[in-house]
Every structure is written in structure tokens, then in C-alpha cells.
Amino acid sequence: MTTPALHDLSVAELARQLQKREVSAVEAAQHFLGRIQAAPELGAFVALNEEATLAQARAADERIAAGQARALDGVPIAHKDIFVTKNFPSTAGSKMLAGYQSPFDATVVTRLADAGAVTLGKLNCDEFAMGSANENSAIAPLGFEQPAPVRNPWDSSRVPGGSSGGSAAAVAARLAPAVTGTDTGGSIRQPASFCGITGIKPTYGRASRYGMIAFASSLDQAGPMARSAEDCALLLSAICGPDPDRDSTSLDVPAEDFSRSLNDSVEGLRIGVPAEFFGEGLAPDVRAAVDGALKEYEKLGATLVPISLPRTELSIPVYYIIAPAEASSNLSRFDGVKFGHRAKDYGDLTDMYKKTRAEGFGDEVKRRIMIGAYVLSHGYYDAYYLQAQKIRRMIADDFQQAFNSCDVIAGPVAPTVAWKLGEKSADPVANYLADIFTLPGSLAGLPGMSLAGGFGEGGMPVGLQLIGNYFGESRLLNAAHRFQQATDFHLRRPEGI
């Protein structure tokens, strides 16, 4: 039997080999840096810093040699470029922050580094995490002179999903065993689905938002993306935990070992299947793959329970009012004064603001700022923003009603497989509508994940979405792990990888 290449090892196996000193952290880091540099055409990475990476790897090797190994010591990871980092530029995919150097690390970055993980670099994403296709980045990926879209490793003519598109593409192409992403309305789950990997967004408030460049503060959550639920559990255990002094919305819920119940039986697990997720908008190939995955769960002893999430469709306008409203407020800090881009020519202060923001923001970001400024403006606040926040409560209540009869909820992540580059870029509303199945869980702040549940049109992966009740991450990861023990969808690889 041949020894598997380092990039084919799971995080769990790689961590074991590192701790047994069968491979060093420096070797692992060099291996992945080599792969990243050899495959720039995907456009997944926007920044490397070999010196910083190897210094972290050497420190991990020293701890392991001294018998002081930490859980993820020497495991190479990469961060979505929405997390600020001291050792790499932090751009959020925006011209506004091109070349920006953060004086501090995001809490998620610190927590993973404290667990021993080694940072390989920063990953491309939609500008300020606004997008579903990763076509909105204004930053040139490594090896490119100009901004270029991230490509899907399963078919380079297709999008990888967004906004954590670089993250998903990097894992699928085995340029990193695991990465971070962020999810506001589906930005971990949808690219995980499009690239056939596994990703989880925890309950809102479990992962600190400190140092995550803010898009919509009441929705943004960080989470891991990797090839399996087992690997996601390892990273999520390091990521979650209270950060009371630095994130006012961080919950006082202790860190948890999300690996502990991975192997529990799913016999008798009640899986709620929302009728609204299987309506006419769902592509037949996605439906077939999701139905197949649900049958697999029945074979494992789970029971399917029909449920209703009656306000699924309403979640689109509700989300696209709330998220832009919060974005317009958050993005007001980009004024060309304290950091970031400033226009070259301007008159007075107001003119400087206007020209700076006109030059620094891309089209999608401008649209959302405009929507947000409008719905928050005098005379419209009650009718739009407040109304959306009230319906948000109805949507959260609908989930609580549903969880009376089920333990987890399952359905598709997105109505279709990954679409072709450019296919929807001229029609923003078409992009918004495609978020329909991830938005309800986001608005309710529930944990949600995507795992490869089958394959559809063009041999493209189809994600199965699992949504849990608040703080139900362990159960989700357990359900996903048992599925992955019984199937091999998550082990399949794109051609040529």
C-alpha cells in the first residue's frame, strides 16, 4: 500500500502523524505552500507570507518535540481574507482595503494559532463577504495582475460559490486541509455545497466576531470548512468560546469538544424535512441527490418527519433588508481618513468621502449600501427595517415550532449546483433568490452545515444542508459524521486533483 500524500490526509490523521513526529510541521507547511504556488489558476489565495508560516511551523515542531503538543499543532490552515491578521494583508476582497495591514489578529485567528494551527495564507472572497459566486472580489489573486474570479475545482468554467469561495476552492483542490470561512446568509454552506466539501456555521454568538471585518453584525458568524465533519469538529472546538471583552454579542457559552459525540448512533434521530425546501424552484438533479441522502439516513435508522417553515420565501426580502441596513452602517467607517483607500483628487471633506467611497467600493457593495441607507432613512425605518426585524422573530419562532417534532432539519443548501461564471453577474436579484434555503437559518441564528450529499448535473457536487437548534452543533456534526462513515461523497475528488 502506498503512503497517502500529505494533502490527502484528514486534519485528524495529519494531527496524529505530526504528534507522533512522522512528519514535521515545517514539512507539512512547505508541502502545502508548494501546492498553492503550483496551482494559481484557481485564484483561491490572495496572500502568502512564507516566513511567518514557517516560523509558526517551527514553533509547533518545538512544542511537539518538548512533549507540549496542542490539539492542532502543526496543522496547516488558511483564513478567509475577512479575518484581520498581523502577518498578512487584510483586504476583505475590497479595493478599499488593498494592502491594509492590521495591527492585530482576529480572535478566531488567535484561537486557532493558540491551538497550534499554522497559517498558510489568506483566501479570496467576495468584497466584504457580499456575494454568492465569488465574482465580486476586487483583489488580484496570487499569480494574477488583475482581480480574477475564483474557479470551481470541479469545473473551472463554474463559480465556487460565495462569499467564502476561495476557502471552499482551496479545500476541494487540497491546497489546505481545512480553512476558515464566514457565513452571514449562507457564505460557508453554499460554497461548501458547490465545491463538495463540509462546512459549519455555529450558533450566532458562539464564535467571536472580533477582527472579522463586519458586514451584517447580527448575522455574521465564523466557522470551519474542511473535507469531513470530523475535521470541522476539530477546528470548531478551537474557534468557539466566549470573548466578552471584545465582542458585545458573544455569548457566555463555554468552549466545547465537538468531537466527543461524533460516533453516537443516529438510530431514532428525527430529521425534519421542510416542504418549502422542495418546491418548484428546486432543480431536479439537486432534488434527486438530496432525496438520495435522506434515504441514506433512513437506512442508518433515522426517521424523516415532514415539517413546515412557512416563511421560507419571506426570508429573502427580510434578509436583504436587514443585512444591507447593517452593512450601510458598518461600512460608514470607510471614509478615507483612518485607514484604507483615499481618492486622489477632491474638494472639501464631504467630497473626499464621496469620491473615496465611489472609487473604493465595488458595484454590489454600493447597491447594498444604498438599500441599507434607504431602509434606515427617516420615514422608511419602521416600514422596512423594523418590519423585517419583526418577521425575523416569526421566522425564528417557526423553527422552534418545527423543533418540537424533530431533532435536526435537512434539505438542500441551494436550488441548483454551481452555475457558470458570469451567468448571474448581471442580475443581482437572481443571486439573492438563490440564497433562499440558507437565509432562514441565518436569520434565526441557528447552526447550519453543508456536506456533500450526492452529485448532480455535469458531475457537480450537491450539498445536503443540516440545520440544528441553538447550540446543537455536536448533534449536527454527529449526524454528518455518521453519514460520511456510510457514504463516500466527501472522499471524491475533482479530476486532476
Add this chain to the structure above:
Amino acid sequence: MALTSQDIARIANLARLELQPAESERMLTQLNGFFDIVEKMRAVDTTGLEPLAHPVAAIQEVALRLRDDIASEPNQREANQQSAPAVERGLFLVPKVIE
């Protein structure tokens, strides 16, 4: 309800965004396309419902806290200003605001 080009100009001013004429026109079409899908939301009866800001407040009380008013961060003026567009003697430079 449809937005007009005057609305676009007013919102762009509130948002401190300079829009070129072609951009304003495109924005008007796209925003009106967007607000078409919002109409359904306005008809929902939400009488007596409290808005939900922190989603976990749907199941339990979530108190927003204040931390103690103690200086906890070291002074890092140089690091904090390294990405500023214009700095002189530790101060951020902006166009003249007081005549």
C-alpha cells in the same frame, strides 16, 4: 412604490457615494427590481411582535453588556496609523473643515 432618480440622488448623498449618471440610472433600475421582491414583506401582519436583533434572544434573554471602563489596550499609535492615507506628527490629515 417605485423609487425615482431624485430618491437615488438623496440616498447616494446620505450614503456619501458619488454616482456617475450612468451608474445612477443602473442603480435606479436595480433597486426598483429589488424592492419588487420586498413588497410581499410589507403586507405581513406583525402587530404586537417585538423586533429580533440578537437571534438567540428568540429563546433566552440576551443581555448586552458593557465592559469595565478600564484601559486594557496598550498605546499602538504607530501600528494603528500605518495604513492611514495621510498622517502628520501622529495626526490624521483631512481637508480643512473650519474656515
